Amino acid sequence: MIKAESGNIIKLIGFLIVIIGVFFIVWMRSSIKSLEYRLAKYQAVQTELIKKQRNLYAIKDNELSIQNVDKVVKELGFDIPDRSKVYYVKSQKVSSLGKTDRSSETQ
């Protein structure tokens, strides 16, 4: 009698496991699908952002083109220096004793 009852319980548990298993698989598959939807949306956003980034690069290149930079620089009063007025600075390292370290001369 007890054996028969425990056998039924095992059958019931087995049945429930199968049912839960089936529902779990269905739930998992639908979760994966909804994840794929979300990822696809992000992918579309990513593509859109890359597009915008490239177009912004182009605008930046245009704004920072050497012609524009030169125009602004000249408006600010800068230019390539006149070679006849350029001085060269040579840095000499002086040790703590006041001696000049000639090996460290740079120009």
Place this chain on the structure above:
Amino acid sequence: MKNRVVILNIVVFLGFGIVFFRLVDIMIFKHELYSSRVRMQTTAKEEIQVRRGVIFDRNGKRLAGNLEYNSIYCNKKMLNRNRNNIKVISKIIDLKYIKLVSMLQHKTNYILLKRNVPDHVLERLINYNTLAFEAHPEAKRYYAGGDFASHVIGFVDIDNNGREGLEAVYNKFLMNTGGTINVNRDARGNRFYDESRQERIGNDLMLTIDQTLQYIVETEMDKTMDKWKAKAATVIMMEPHTGEIMAMANRPSFNPNSPGDYNSDSRRNRSIADIYEPGSTFKIVTASGVLEEHLLRKNEIFDVSAGSIMVGGKKIKDDHRHDRLTFSEIIEKSSNVGTIMLAQRLGKQRVYNYMKKFGFGQKTGIDLFGEIRGLVTAPEHWSGVSIGSMPIGQEVGVTPIQMAAAYSIIANGGYKVIPHIVKTIISPEGKTYDMNRFTLGEQILSTNTVETLTDALIKVTSSEGTAKDASVIGNQVAGKTGTAQIFDQQLGKYSANDYVSSFVGFVPAKNPAFVLIVVVWKPKGVHYGGVVAAPAFREIAEKSLTYLNIPRENVEQKNLVLVSKVD
């Protein structure tokens, strides 16, 4: 009761049996048919987007990139084709009304209306009619600098295939292969995530061109063109030891963003595709030959006091009469008579051999399409005058790039170099591949010849020389002017008014940072290379030396060194 149970069992059994057999039929016997139907419903073919690689200058400044644009398609079934509606649409997409009407008369329902449409236009169109229009992304090549370095970079066609310049030469590297992929979607057409949907990008190019040097060159070229109302001009700056082209520009120019708006004359890269008679700049060939063959006596003097020389029945004159000149003075004063005397000593065959050694009459091998060989005839086809004409740069045709490469040989100590423009190719994964890796070429001239010739060329830019306007503050310039009449094909003789003025040289003369050639076609008014091209050389050279941080040679003597003591 029992009968009912039996019947019910049979009905249930048969029912399940039918379902079972149907499932077997669907899943096993008609498996392929239904799988293909599912595939059709849930997958779609999509074109893989391909993007050209970017072109950078030597410092990583972008010279050519991509704009993300769209192709617009129209579904005719969804479009109300009344007159007003079509007029509005034609206005939005900037397409002529008549053209749009004729396009909409096409038999197919799905029509490509316009390519390379920017996002803001597309937005307006879709807001106007959401259902009738669809956009496919595509890239449009974009050159931020407009006509900046346009002859070097070149341009692409509407399908983004390179047509001229580096865009054409390196097309297979810049482009990647496209194709189609299958993407998963649901019944409503919503797409699922797919890793393989990534676009394919071509390799990037890093050039030897320096944007700033190119800008200096182009700005000074424009000034020269304006000043002399010239027909055309070319400037090339080249690193003589490696053959790297640091700047290359031509005038007239074109904007590669709209190449169709310009004629072929503006689009032609004259640096490699136009020949001219080089005039006196060609005298280095004879001078080198004489030095290499040891045909000069020490301190030898040439009597050119006659001011002219008869060659093959033709009198060839000096521009200015000279008295007695040394070898060095022949170069310095650019004496035609002296150069012809040297050439006669060298002989026809050896003059020709040295032309070939310098690379005249053959392509330099620069990585650009359209380079021509120039015009150098073999001695057996020379006329009696040729031994007088060719050494002074007549009866020969050279390209500016050949001349720059020839002077590089003197500048780098006598070695042949191959000019090139692409430094490295960078793969989309970031790997770099060195292109045109420098290898020391054949030694054409000995060190002694190079030194003697350099000293003579330095004198050209001295206060006594023909190109004092090419001298640069603080650094010695070695170079040569060239002035040549243009041969008029219609008249069948040299034009009395049209000249090509040029100057080619290198600086600092003893340790050159670059070789620079300036060629000006048909300047108005004055035509001497020393007056027209030499000042442009000086302006470009001075600014470029400053930019390249190349110090003046005479800073110590001029007390231009300040000492800063640091701990």
